[in-house]
Amino acid sequence: MPVEVWDIRPALAPMVSFVCALLVFIGGSRAGWRRFWSMSAALLKFIIVASMLPGTVGGVAYTFRFAEFAPGIGIGFRADALGMAFATVSSLLWVVATVYSIGYMKGERSLGRFFGFFALCVSATVALALAENLLTLFIFYEVLTISAYPLVVHDETPEALRAGRTYFTYTLTGGGVILLGIAMTYVVSDGVLAFGHNGIVPPDTTPAVLAILFVMLTLGFGVKAAIMPLHGWLPRAMVAPTPVSALLHAVAVVKAGAFGVVRTVHDVFGVELLRQTWLPDALAYLAAFTIIAASVMALLQDNLKRRLAYSTVSQLSYVLLGIALLNPWAAVAAVVHIANQAVQKVTMFFAAGAIQRTTGKTNISEMSGIGRRMPATMGAFGVAALGFTGMPLLAGFISKWHMSVGGFDSGMWWVALVMAASALLNAAYWFPMLYLAFFKPVSEEPTLGEARPSLLYPTLVCAVLVILLGLVSDLPGMPLSIARTAVAQAFGM
């Protein structure tokens, strides 16, 4: 069990970007200030989160409770390993994404709104990552839902508005289900909502109640985690500006769902309790189905961002699958994949955005020779794509490896098959793209024209991160080490 230490930093981290959001809303009409606030908040936040890392890996959980939200239920923050895994990724990628979006959004309108809600999203994400109890988690989960909306509809086209509505319909319904689930948990557990590795739900709960609770919570969170068939909003939300898609797809929104499921399994029910039921198996099958089916869907997409979206749907279910196996190896895969998928997907989205901004192309079929025109951008894309196919020494391999080992370890050999199939499908939909970009003979040699530096460098930084996450992920403070700490705590090892 981690040692609790009273510290304000877990509350400070979300607060920084919240204040930043306010400042941007107030003074956001001036580009200079906007940039200054966004950048400095992003950096500050990352420093705060990073400063907690050594302690987290060392088994300390920094805790901070706010004034009680209602008697018995506090808004509390607690930086345990699992939460830190998510918070670190979010805050780090926020720094990169801020640089990128400053470049990407240049010349767009309503930028104050954009950056304000962007900061708000990150604030909510970190807050929910560090939430100490289920209700706090849910509160910021919903804040995230709401504050992502103006970003989805940023373009203000009818299509964007429709997408926004779909997004809201899905996620808020999911939120409603979660709320009911939490209320039920609250009643079942007699007023306890604080996460604990032995679970909140008492062991003597009847199987039927257990099943209902589990279904409600996982499916509720599953909406944002885009588990099939609840994924419908995600591809449609692709109309958003690219930095938003990156944020939505890689860091904040979808991961919040996956993270919620992880919390549910580990800290609401507890591994021991779930082992005695069939529920996690059902979740595992559903996740496996999603992994495969979404990949097949991705194969059919021509629009690059839509393909990315379906790929996300597929990748998110890795987390769910890993957590559902109730095996330490697979659980490590799940937690570490939160980081790995985020970095890889952000790289891809950044590259896609850079292409769109530089050449105006959004469909894969138009991208012949793009790699010769923008070799660095597409190179970064390629690195991420290879990562997704599970090439060793890249981030994705770490997840895939742990997952496969976990599958064998828990006697579920089909998991490895799913991993293999997913790797192949990933190859099947990313390699042709790379082929088009780099190798397809084109009638006319494109002139070299890379994206502008503010788009290019964040992309490259992310690509480097993909490599680092595959190479040195086990260093203290890197995702794998955090994930191992988290899983060790959850499994009582």
Added chain:
Amino acid sequence: MSEWPGQLLVSVLALPVTGAALCLPLHRISDRVATAWTLLVTTVTCAGAFMVSVRVSHVGPFSHHLGGWLAPWGIELRADQFGALVGLAAPVFALVVFYGVRYSRHAVEAARRGPYDALLLINLGGLLGFSFTGDLFNLFVFMELFSLSAYALVAYGKQKVAAAASFRYLVMGAFSSLLVLFSIGLLYQLTGTLNMADMAYRLADGVPHRPVVLAFGALALGFMTKAAVFPLHLWLPDAHAAAPSPVSAILSGLVVKMGIVGLIRTYDIFQGAGGVDLPTFNMGLSTLGAIAIVFGAVLALIQDDIKLMLAYSTVSNIGYIAVGLGLFNESGLTGASIHIFNHAVIKAALFLALGALTFRTGYRTVSDLRGIGRRMPITVGALSVAVISVVGVPPTAGFVTKWYLAVGAVAAARPLLAATLVFSALVMLIYYLRIVNAFYFRPAVHEEVERAVDPPLDMLAPVVLLSGASLALGLIAQVPIGIALPGVMRLLGGG
């Protein structure tokens, strides 16, 4: 025991009513003086009411006996937890009046402004008196004060429907008042007392059942009508939509809540009475509440006029409270009680923000107000926050209610009810989304909208304060809950 709390209680009730009397002569002298006077009285009264609430939260309920006659013979003023919740909401009233100064100059012609101010003050006195009395007949009197002034205030609406809406409100209101009066008479005959606590005590032993049930039925029905519990809500949408925005804010925020307070008083009186089948009533009430939630939400969906929509949203929100009351367990009652307060804040914010839009542009439908978000960013921002709160998205005030009600429904093993609660709010949100979309993401269609700017500070400040409060109250919900909880425990018989 020091006497000041009692004196405070007396002055809180007396001040607005007497102040109202001065309004008309002062208005003859000068519009400004009358306005200043109104503001002064309102502010002092509301501050007093707030202090009463603070005291209740610290030391619990307290009473004052007029003229020193103890209950059951004398008239007892009593501030209990539920009254305190209304007292806590009194600053909303003050803010509305503050906001209304400029608005009424725009919406009400000069000659009728004196009575308007007076009516507002009377209304305030009625509201507070209703909440802070321990005497059933006093309750009736104060009820008539706020009801009559409310009927009249609705008629101040500029639209042609205002008078008709007011008339319908009046008929329903008068009918419900009659029911209450009848019940009071009956109860008095049965028990020989008008003091509520005493009455409850006497009803508890050996009073013939059938008349008691009749009295209960009449009283409950009367208050349910006042509270516009479905299907007795028919008067509400038109009346709230037709009134000037500040009045709508008061009506939706506070006046209908009096019906709820009345219902809670009814519980108090009949709790131990033989023959009254409270569980069945509660089952019915919560079911009606659930229907109201859905019905209000759906009807709000199809409105283009935003005020009508807000009015239907009030029907829906009263449904929440009814559900909470009907659940009659700790969580449910807590949720219902704090929603008395929360909804007052939220709905006032909504009506005032909308009023500001109308004030600047003259329009009040979604389609007319397209694109206003860019022109009046602060107002529309405040409106959006209130919208988020009213549909119960965390971490706003509305969420706290929803949470307690959901927990209460689950605890009462009525998951369907819980689902209704949660999902009808979503329906609302999707609809409200249409407003936000129209305001922010669509081009303007009217020139007035293009030219609009945020209203002056005296209107803006109340709007921002209220919407900020609706956000903050989610985080400091323990304040109203702390007040309500002992009262809830009392109702449940725990103390």
Added chain:
Amino acid sequence: MSVHSNSLLSPALWAVLLPLAAACLSLLYGRLPRRGRFLLLGTAPVASALFAAILVRGVLAGSSHEIRLVRLMPDVYLSLRVDAAGALFGLSVAVLWSFIFVFSVGYLRDDRYAGRYHTFSMLCLAGLMGVAYAGDLITFLAFYELFSIMSYALIVHEGTSSAIAAARKYIVYIAAGGSLLVMGGALAFSASGAADFAAGGVLGPGTPPTTATGAALLLIAGFGVKAALFPLHGWVADAHPAAPAPFSAALSGVMVAAGTFGIVRVVYEVVGARWLAVLAIDRGLAAVAAFTAISAAVVAIKQDDLKRRLAYSTVSQMAYITLGASLLAPGPLTGALVHITNHASMKGCLFLCAGLLARNAGITRVSQMGGIARRFPVTMAAFTLSALALIGIPPLAGFVSKWVLGYGMLDAGAGGYLVVLLGGAALAAVYLLPVVRIAYLGEPSEEREGSLAPARPGNEAAPSMLAPIVALTAITALLGIAAFADGSALSLARLAAESLAGSR
């Protein structure tokens, strides 16, 4: 085995890193000075070869070492280890690559995308060197996947429709194989908790037999794709003709061999010979290898496309190696290991010759080769010598490996497989000697008449293309003649086989 305290001093590390650096450098290919390119990029394979030679010397002197670069995961390191088998393979790769690089400079002189070619070529080299020196299964897989996937770029390089189709086929096979490998690796890891290569295998005696079977089959099948074991060889015949000639040489010479090298590692150091014998997988593997050796040779006879014919020959020859490895005895294993080296030299040379012919005369088919020896005397001489070596004519390289292999088979009591060995040699003669015959004795076809004027000194081919061919031929000869000298490839292979299979 010693663990190096300072891993930066390990030549193995630099043998891997230098090509990576060269790959980065060649990203800037277009901006390098024309002459400088050659020197800058060429340094990498040559230096790798030097480092590899140093390592070989170390191994022969009895020292081997292991370095752990990074901890990838708990119990899993990115680690390099130099043992005899690895040192031998590493040296073969680096040397062959040096020649191939020189050849490619000439071959790609006018190529628009030469920069791209060199980038990926260097990445492949890095991967192969990593495979040679990988200290554990994960590292092996990492580098294996690196060069496997990067090869795609080289196969598709010419951009013709056949190249695209071949590359696609290749990547499908390789990706599937890679998946099998990861699955197998995960299975073995979950059973043993360790990924290090260890003599005798990492699977403990307590492992459930199903797990051991699964791991063995998955891993062997995974590497079998690259090693072109029947029925997983489908990509070979398409990829070789499609790729640029220098890369075909590399593909046949060392990349396919990397697959067989992987099988060796799996058999002896992951699953363990003991387990293989218990599960009777060794016999199945031998049978498959034998069948592959013969059938591929038969198919090769019917090929008209020269590179395709050579590709099937590669399939056949690689099967020998697998066969030797599957017999679980030091003798055949020695033969197998040394054949990796020898085959690299011989087949590398053959492909370079084919490439030269294609480049300078447009000849890709055997039937077009009539009388070509007059125009390309040096080339065809080298071709002939290498072909003879491959068939197994003493005292050339091929003879040595086959002799050792055959002798080992007898020694291991598997004399029956000698039939395969001899049959394969005979078939090799059938498909290679006609080429030589046509080149020297055949009549040039009508349209080629003019272009096939007798060679004058200097107009046969650019020196950068000719020199590697000559050098490789010399090496082939040397590998045969000096096979039994101290410090030869054979002695190294023997050392390796002892340490791998000796401790059975």
Added chain:
Amino acid sequence: MTMLLDRADYVLAIILFLIGLYALVAKSNLIKKIIGLNIMETAVFIFIITGGLARDGSPPLVTQDTTSPYHDPVSQTIVLVGIVVAVSVTALALSLVTRIHAEHGTIEADELRGGR
């Protein structure tokens, strides 16, 4: 039956109340609605007053005789206040009707609804 006779005042009140309710609900004319309301009010007043009457009682005035029964003063107070309220309501309602008439030219509820 005896109960009916015994409580004839209650029966009367109920009948009056129902008449008033009928007028309030069924009549379209707003004035008639107001009259209906007034009748209902009267019914309630009668109910309360008669409930507070004592048999052979005297008006609740303070006299020397404190032993004889007197009618309940509180009931009468209630009704007095009730009458005041009723009058105010009626006055307000009538003023609203005049305004409705001025604005819409009709005081028929049916036409009002149709014309909106």
